[in-house]
Amino acid sequence: MSDNQHLVQRYIAVWNETDPAARRLLVDEILAADARYTDPLADVTGRAAFDAVVAAVQEQFPGFVLTLGAVDTHHHLARFTWELGPAGGESAVIGFDVVEIGDDGLVHSVQGFLDKVPAGA
Known part of the structure; x- marks a missing residue:
């Protein structure tokens, strides 16, 4: 597994961490300050x-889990699909992100795209 793929897995872990203090530690470990x-x-x-933003999504979708799909990386970029839904249930939100990774090994930008969003979200 490449370093970029591992970073993407840690990024997904941020979205699934419901303890605010533990989540913030993960954010500080993988995201550039700016x-x-x-x-x-x-x-x-x-x-x-x-x-x-992560806390707001968790509040809007309590108990949901973000599941990582296919990951494609090259140079300083990673793109990947993901699904958000109850564990073992149908996904309520589906999308993909493109992450730019700096020379420091941290995420410097994320561009997210939503392919499926529940009505009223």
């Missing part, structure tokens, strides 16, 4: 703002 996260519903910069 990292930017952009998807159709959010556009934030910095670790605290990203952590707040």
